[in-house]
Amino acid sequence: MKKVLAFPHLGDYKHPIKKLLQDLTHLEVLDTPPITKKTIALGSKNAPDSVCVPFKYNLGNFIEALELGANVLFQAGGGCRYRYYAEVQETILRDLGYDFTFIQIIGRDHLRFKELYHIFKNLNPKLTKRTFIKALLFAFFYITYLDKLDEIIRHRVGFEIEENAFLKLKNNFIKECSKSKNIFTLTKIYYKYKKKSKKVKIKKPKNCLKVGFIGELYTAMESFANYELEKKLAKYHIEIKRFTNLSYLLWKKALFLPFMKRKVKKYCKYTLGADGLDNVYRVLWLKKHGYDGIIHTKPTGCTPEIGALPIIMKVAKEEKMPILFFSFDEQSGIEGINTRLEAFYDLLTLKKEEEYESLFRN
Template sequence: MKLTFPHMGTLDMVLSDLFSRLETDFIIPPKTSVKTVNLGTKHAPEFACFPLKVTIGNLIEGLEAGADAVVMVGGIGPCRFGFYAEVQNKILRDAGYDFEMIVLEPPTTDIKDFMKKCKKIAPKKTLWQIFQAVRVGWKKAVAIDEVEKKVLKTRCFEKNFGDTTAMHKKALAVLGKAITPREIQMARDKALSVIDGAKKDFENNPLKIGIVGEFYVLLEPCINFDIERYLGQKGIYLERSVYLTDWISFSKKNPVMGLSNDEVAKAAKPYLSHFVGGEGQATVGHVVKFAEEGFDGVIQLLPFTCMPEIIAKSVLPKIHRELDIPVLTLVIDEQTGRAGIITRLEAFIDLLWSKRKKKLSIVG
């Protein structure tokens, strides 16, 4: 059995580390590209949300490269993501691919099924060994996210254009080689100090923008036009509402982002009091939190037709009025042009600067 899986930011790095530990054969599909998107758009229904299209493209590329099994996660709640695996399975079979589909549903729904699937992925290992592999691999995944978080926070200070991105690559290479828990711990510290290697100028007082929205478009730079790099290189300090391990984690504590799900839901409560699927409520909560922390603005990213984020979007004007925080919503799918995104980002940056200047002139 040769497993393949869809891309999502650094997920390929995390999974290849885990599968190597489990001695499971796997194939990483080629990085998401225009070709992937075209493949996915061709096979997926037109009105499906964008992540489904892209991930179908990934899986086709993985199967074409020789994989004969696919691993996907399931989900519960009113977001369409929970059906992805089933829909992908059907579409790929209709397209003539023969493979095994392994769907990991949240263990809280059916723990026995979950363990059975784990055994299927790693037939050579006992459940205890699988647990150990996940435990160690998890440490590495968290370290990868911590590095990413640091990159977002410090890119705005870089002296030489592109240095931080180059250092990020280097830091990930350092982490990639680490195997044992001790090595991972050392690699983590080294990787974080590699990021410090990019020359910085801490004199400027950058704009602070929080990035919120649907996790897939947040985590996959190829799909979101690498918006974080663009903004960072424009000198903007960034924080994001979700990192890969926050999303995967079954616990309510988010290891990287810092706030627990309960804290975020509490912040959202005056505006959106219940779970609406996906990250809808979390998006609202994070906008409130970013406003409280004195951020200059927030950018919401969502795939076209994403229901939970549309619900969140509809309450954002109220938060804007009450907490005085500008929010820019960007809708992303295969029809979205980069030029349009850049125009809106440029205008948003201008807006935030003039707002800050005005605030300073009142204080001064």
């Protein structure tokens, strides 16, 4: 039987991951259908009721991909309940009667290159260590550049004059990157688009609102799961700082953790699982760098974030930092989210105006 590979969605990372899988296996990699209400309906129908919502999205992705003919599924893992995703999802899908191979690439919390090599060697017996390393390096640079470009865009997208100018730019960037053959051309493309992104016309006031976006990783990175929160913030002309991205999770975090631990010693003695401790640190960071407010998102029942919430609340209170909490589940009513967001925006604007005026009074 012909092997068809598929993996669940995670924002724009489907492009580098797809490229990596193609380079490693030379097999067909299926484009998992975009997340829609049908995806989440399928996921919640077949998932345990109380499981966190990324599980449901992933499961829905898998079912939709299987229906289209995928038969090798990839799932990562680690950090929190995410560890169990692969096993439980495999069991559920087998109970549903699908026939497939299930591969977990990050078992036991850490990415092990040797293990990874053997997984792909099984899929593609012709794979050499040389091409393996080359493909991984390519993916590494691809993800890094994508995240870097994203960061530049996040600073400017709220102030674009021509609508969707940055979205178009990013889509073109991804298109060119996926076509490029080696790291050298990839780097060239990145610098070309970096220059381009700075040339896109924007109208940015000096004292614009700046908001930090923290919280659980999936609801931060997958825009469907957070009801396109970043887009909404951009519509309010807010500069956004988001910490969580794939390059952070895969390698930066490990380097950064001892430093963060030292910085939040006053509040946490141990890590809180997943990104709990990171989020406590981020509140302090955002305050120090003059941000106006924080938005925290998590799926309902996300254990590490629930542990971190009281600490984050305390820190935010001490630092007098306005903070808005969102807890997302499979419900699709967005009116409540819009109301809270609008009120938060009003709160920040009025506070900023008052601060600005009092500056002149004194």
